[in-house]
Structures are given as structure tokens and as C-alpha cells.
Amino acid sequence: MNNEIKDLENKIRKNYSNPEAIVLDSKPVGYPFYVLRLDLTYLANREFQLLEEFVLKCITHGLVKPKEISSFIGMENYQIEKILSELISRDLVKKEENLELTKVGLDALEQQTVLAPISETQTFYLDALNGKLTNSFSLKIFDSKIHQNSAINKILKKPRKGHIEDLVDYYPDIEKLLQNSDPNNPNSIELVQVNNIENVYSQWHELLLVLYKSNPGDREIEYEIFSRGFIQPEYRKTIEELYAEGKKILEPIFQQIEEDKPPQSSVKEVISNIQEEDIKTVEKLTTKIDSLNDSDNFVETKNNSLKEEIKKLKQELQQIKSQTRISEVIHTYQIREYLLKALTEAKNRLMIVSPWIKANVVDKEFLSTLEATLKRKVKVHIIYGIKGSNSQNDDKSIKQLENLKANYKNIQFEKTENSHRKQIICDDKFAIVTSFNFLSFRADPNLTYRDELGVILRNKQTIEDLFNSGINLIS
Template sequence: MNNQIENEIKKFENQIRRRYLLPEAIVLDCKPIGYPFHVLNVDLTYLANRQLHLAEEFVMKCINHELNKHKEIALFLGMDENLIEKVVSELLSKNLITREDVLKLTELGLNSLEQQTVLAPMSETKTFYIDALNGKLSEKFYLNPFDSKNNNNSALNKIVKKPRKGHIEDIVEYYENIEKLLQNYNNSNRIELIQVNKIEKVYTQWHELLLVLYQRNSEDKEIEYEIFSRGNIQVEYRTTIEQLYAEGKKILDPIFQEIEQDKLSNDNLVERPILSPINNENIKTVEKLSAKIQSLDDPDFFIDSKNKSIKEERKKLKQELDQIKAQSKISEIIHTYEHRDYLFNTFKEAKQRIMIVSPWIKGYAVDQEFLGILEATLNRKIQVYMFYGIKGSSQQNDLKTIKKLEELSTQYKNFRFEKVKNTHRKILVCDNKFGIVTSFNFLSFRADPNLTYRDELGVIIRDSATIEDLFNSGINLTQDEI
């Protein structure tokens, strides 16, 4: 069984590598999730084997009743004369009518019109599926059923309201699609839906997909996801989920949280320290002491601490925190969604210099908002240093975005934009005010949950000497190229 799972993971990796040109992509985990569909058993009546379009039939009936000119037919049917001309041209090409002095039906046309008028309606029950996330109607499915009762936390919530049994008004908007799908059921030339008689049965069923988490390479700590079913990447499902996220409906978040608790350790998501005083133990200690100090301001704490001096406890913790901050140079801890705010505030508030180092560049991070703020900063004569580049990253970068940055570096002498040989660093320096060392990719991620799932952690340094060391470490990356 383990060998089977390993083989499946290898298949997932190979598909991700080919699709996104990521030769070193690594699958971390895969989890079954339930995708909801409303199943409809509908009784309906339709005509099959209709060889003629409705407009063709009406025009041929007019000709058969000696309305032989375009204007006469258009006037009788209340249709545009140009449209009648198009229908007539189509009938002529099919040899259903002739154009001599007047329009006449051919023998083939007479037979087709007779066949059209003797069709008997058919009534039967058909099964259709409504995608409960995007509302798309389909006539069949191949996915495995998902047990939503025993896996409630992994079943996606329904977005589209389920039609009610016996209420055909709930599916009126689907009539046109039902008629098209009936065409697939039958090998006839044409189907005409006469009416939907009733909804005999309706229920919701979850179908199994696989949520696959992966990294671009072994050094990259970003975790991204893809949707698989039947062994293949399912772009349509991924697109639907991303559109829902854009609308604020974060349907995968509960599943991501469950995976984070069960499978992923935040310890592994912190960037390897650039400066020796920064390490994971110091980060944990600062967070722990900060949380304790904040808890002293909680009114409930006073109930549990009747026999303790709040002031003494706070003073003791504050001294301990100041000591570890002084030793580690760590001033504050920041998490995923705070990074981009710090980046943009740096652009707005810097007085002298800014440095950004990040391995990759992507257009959805360095977007129009980013470029606009950057150019405004350059117009304020702020010196901006922006370095990127990691081994094997050429196919992972957005070349159009890089070209825009290169054009800005040509236009502004105070913008130094360079590709370095190989760095996995992510740093941000603002004057001598602060520096950030983090796992967050400033130039390839904008902390948008509908694009990817990840947890990022960074530290802020306010010690002036350490900030200068951080800045110089970035400059040294370019000197290594010489």
C-alpha cells in the first residue's frame, strides 16, 4: 500500500513539474476532499430527430403556402429581411428549396418538412448534475463518491442553492442547457425541449478530489496547492475555487487549517537565518514572552492571579523580553499578512534607502500597485536596491515583469535592479530604521489566500549596527558576481 501511495505522489510531482516547468517540485501531502454536486432526476418532454432549425421550418412552411418572396416571408413572420435571406441561403445550400422565378420546395425539402411535422413527443426521466460551487449543469460524472458524513471537515460547503423537489421554477435558467445536453443523449439531428414536467428527486452528493500540497523545490518553504482527480490536474475546479476566494468565500481555509495542525510544523517554515544572532529558539522566546505580557492586560487574568502582583510579574517578564531582544537583535515578530503592509509602508516612508532581496519575481506580486508605489518612491529620489535570483529559477520568473523593472532601472539612476547568482534570502531594509529577515518572498508572493496556502514568519531588527550588517550582506551578493 505504501508503494502505491509513493507511486501516486511521484505521478503528481511529474504532472506539476511538467505543467509549471518546475523540475524540482516536491509533493508534501495529499488529502481527499469532497466537491459538492446537486443530483437532479427530472421528468421532461421533448421532440427528437428534428432535422430543421425552427427558423428554417417556418420559412419552408411559408414557401409551401406560396409566400415565395423574401419581403412577404419577413412581413408574415415579423422577422428582419436580412435574417430571412440568410435562412434562405442555408436552405438553398442544403438543396431543400430552389430559386427560380420564385422560391419553391424541392422534393427533399417536402420530405424534410413532412418528417418535421409528424414527430411524436417523448417523455422520460433524465439525470443531471449541478456543480454546487459554480452552478454549471452537466449530464454525467466519473468521480468517486466522497463520504461527507464521516469526513465532514473535508467536505466543501455548498454555494449554489439546491433546487427543491416539485419546484420546476428553480431550474428554469437551466432549460437551454438541458436541451443541449439532451442532444448528447440522442444521436438525432436535433432536439427540441417542449417542457420540464417535474423534479422527481433531488439530493446533494460529494465527489472525491485530491488536494495536493507541494513546494517548488527542496529549499523553498512556500507551500502551494493543486487539485487532482482521476490522476490528472483539474484546472476547472481550481479556477472555480480561486474565483470564490476572490469573492471572499474561502472554502478551503478549514481544510488548510486542519492540514496545518496535523501535518505541517511552523518550525520548518522559518527562513534559515542570515545573521548568526537570529535563530528559531530566539523567535519562539520573543513570541512566548510577548504573549505572556499581553495576557496580563486580560481582565480574566486578575481573577486567576489574586495572590500575585501584576506589576511585578509584568516587570519581570518585560526585563526578560528586553534581555532576549538585546541578545538576539530581534525587535518584533511578524506573520504572513503583515509583510506586504511593511513593504508598502517602507516605500512610502523611507527617507534615504530601501533594499529588497527575494529569490523569485512574479507578476501577481510585482503588480501595478507595486510598480506605481515603487515609481513614486523613485521620484522622491530614494535609493532603491532590488536583488533577485536563485539557481534554476529562470523558468519560474515572470519575464515581462522583470523587463518592466529593468526599464525603470534604466529610467531612474537611483534604482539598482540586479539578478544575482544564487540566493534564497528574503530581506527588507528601510533606512536605518529597521530590517526584516523572513521566509516571505516579497517579489513573488502577495499574501493572497486564493492563490496559494502558506504560513510565513519574519523578524524585525531595529539595532542600527545589525541593520547595516544586513544591508551589506545584500550588497555582497552582487559583488560575488564579479
């Protein structure tokens, strides 16, 4: 046992470059997974995805503008632009004054056929804590002998045998996994239906929960997750996100961790609370409300019922916004616009955090706009840097930003050791947390479309927390 503790201690010390870390205790626990046996029906060997086929057929029937196609299909314009970008890159569509199918596109559409559907049973694994679905686990990594009392408490509701409605939200994931299961098959797979959940049961992946202090004099106790002798950051990330939501799933196992002690700083709680599913829910509810508010939908006889439905949806939207602090969901081009908006409208302070800096963004126009911001006496903080990023940064752009720093006292341009965070803060008016790399991705509509997602936060305390956290990256 002493040798095992020493080994764990050495790994923690090496991982965190902390020679004084000491391990207090360790305990095996079971990380819960649900094993699902699903009866599926799907179409394979299709040349096009369904939406790609719809877009091609729209063009052949005279809808030759992106807005015409998006209006006809009933989708957002940026979604149609994304599909068109892919079709153009494959030389299936050409974009001149109007959209037009190439000869390759015409031939491919003519040959497109719907093959006989395939029905078969496949096994999937559902992470019971973070809801991630996979089909690649080997049963060898599970240890079903672990008693449930030693397991991390289950959070997700277990899908029920025979109740396919419990998996409706996982249809896109299942379709993606079916596609990835055969890397040699370049053609798409389209999931038609989950016919039945034939079997579902719990199994446990054995983990080792290690309790330690960063140095002997610390009162604060920390923890780490090991699996097969290695630190597993993904499991820890899931557990910390649940902690941020108030689900302290490790408390029954280690009572030494104080009940009311948050495991992360306030900003990490903010960012951890921004879950992908919450973003999707906000976007879906907003789109549905906008759709119902469209005057074309208001048939006189349905006026009252529609108003009630809108009221209910608004209440649901407000509730999730309040819980997650998400004010609005934005996409690629909108995010770029908000960066320019922050540069031109900030009155007191502006913060930009982005891992990389490249010349296609930090160009003459950007630098000119930034200098105008500095001349308005706005305090500007630009923070960049991620481990191993030196070769990906543009030295000339960095030099130009350093020149601005030398000429203006109100700009702080600093490199942090290792941060993948992307955020902007404009006064106390708004903050954006996103996947968009503000200083290295231009979002040029003339180039291949890349969907990036962001959330706008308008709560003043949340903005302040994010700002202080950004400052701490370089303190």
C-alpha cells in the first residue's frame, strides 16, 4: 500500500510540477456507464446527406439564392450557407451570380438512390454522469464486481428497456457513431429509427480517487482521478462540472471535503455552467418563439392558443437563462461582429483572451481600430498564449501589438503560460465565452464556412468574475 501511495504521489508531483505534494489517501470507486443494446434501422452508402440532397434539388428547381433555399426549407440562412460551402468545395455546386449545379453535381444527383434499409442490433455505452454516448469501449475496462456503494452516484436517468423515447435526443450521436464505425466507407449513413432498446444495464469503470495536499502545510485538500495508473482529466472535468451545478457526488465517499466548499473559482463555475445542451436549448426555444411570433403563423382561430404557447416557451427560456446566465446564443459571423462592436463601443475597459495571434486577423485594419480604441482612453487587456503555440503565432503581429503597448499606457498586452479560453469583455455591458479564436480566425464569408458557437453574458457580477479571472491568467 505504501508503494502504491508513493507511486501516486510521484505522478501528482510530476503532473503539477509540485515536489511537495503529499497523498493522504486513495479509494477505488466505480464510474457508472449504461450498456445499451439497440435495434436500429439505417440507410448506408448514400452519396449525400439528406439536407445536401434537398439543397441540390432546390437549385435544380429554380431556387438559386441561399435565402430562397433557407426560406423554402425553413432553416436559418447560416445553416444553408454551411451546406452550400461544403457542396462548392466538392465541385458539386458553383456560385456565380446565381447558384448552379456543376456537371459533377448533376451526375451525382441523378445517380443518388435510396438503398434498402439495414436493420441490426448494436451495442452502445452511455456515460451516466456526462451523457456522452460511445460505441468504442471494450468491456475489459469495466469491472462489474465493484459494489454500488463504492460507486460515484448516478446522475443521468437510466434509459428504460423498450422505451425508445428515452433516446430521442441521442439520435444525432447514434448516427454519427454509425458513420465513424466504418472509416473506410466515405459515404454517409442516415439513421431512420431506433426500433427498440432491447437491453440496458449498469456497469462500472474502476477509478482510483486520490486525496492529496499541494504541500504539507496546506489546510486545503484536493483530489485527483486515476485510471489504469494514469491521471484522467476527462473524468475530473465531468465531476467538477457536476460540482459547479451543486451535485457533490464525491461527498459520500470522502467526508473530509467540506460540504460547502466550491471545488473551483467563481469563473470556472460560470464557464462550467455553460453546458452544450443548455446552449442548444436556449437556441431552440428562441428559434421556436421567433417562429411562432411570425405573423404568418397567426391564424385567427388559433390566436389564443399560440399566445399561450409563446408565453409558456418564454417562461421556460427565462428560467434556463437565469440558471445558466446565458443571455443569447450567437454563431460565427455574429461573434466576429461582436469583437468589432466591443472595439468601437467600449468606453472604459476591453478584454480579449485568445490562445493564438495570426496576421489574417491582427492586420492593418484591426490595429487601426484598436489604436482608435486606445485613443479614447479605454483600458485594453489582450491576453494570449497556450502551451506549444509559439510556432503558430505570427511574430510580426505580436511585434505590432508590443509597439502599441510601448506607445500607449492604457494597453496591457501579455502572454499567459497555457490557456485555451476565448472571451471578450466590453465594459460591464457584455461578455462572450465562445469556441471562436478572436485573434486567429477571421470568419471570412468568402472562405469555407466553419461553425463556431458563443454565448453572451450580461449579468454584471458574472462579467466582473470573468474579468478578474482573465487578469489572474497573467498575475
